[in-house]
Amino acid sequence: xxxxxxxxxxxxxxxxxxxxxxxxxxxxxxxxxxxxxxxxxxxxxxxxxxxxxxxxxxxxxxxxxxxxxxxxxxxxxx
Numbered sequence: 134x135x136x137x138x139x140x141x142x143x144x145x146x147x148x149x150x151x152x153x154x155x156x157x158x159x160x161x162x163x164x165x166x167x168x169x170x171x172x173x174x175x176x177x178x179x180x181x182x183x184x185x186x187x188x189x190x191x192x193x194x195x196x197x198x199x200x201x202x203x204x205x206x207x208x209x210x211x
Contacts, residue, residue: 137179146195
């Protein structure tokens, strides 16, 4: 999996939902995932790996498919 492309797609999804990085931090905490704003920025820049449970929470909060987050293609909302 290409971290940089994954991060770019997660950022696209976040921006399309009108969420700031802090909004995402709060939403993830509601799903039991603790990532701070700095970590979100690193993920979006492809500088940080994610655990599976973090990625699953991100796609749930951002309402995107796991397939699109990982492989790209046309943005499909789950």
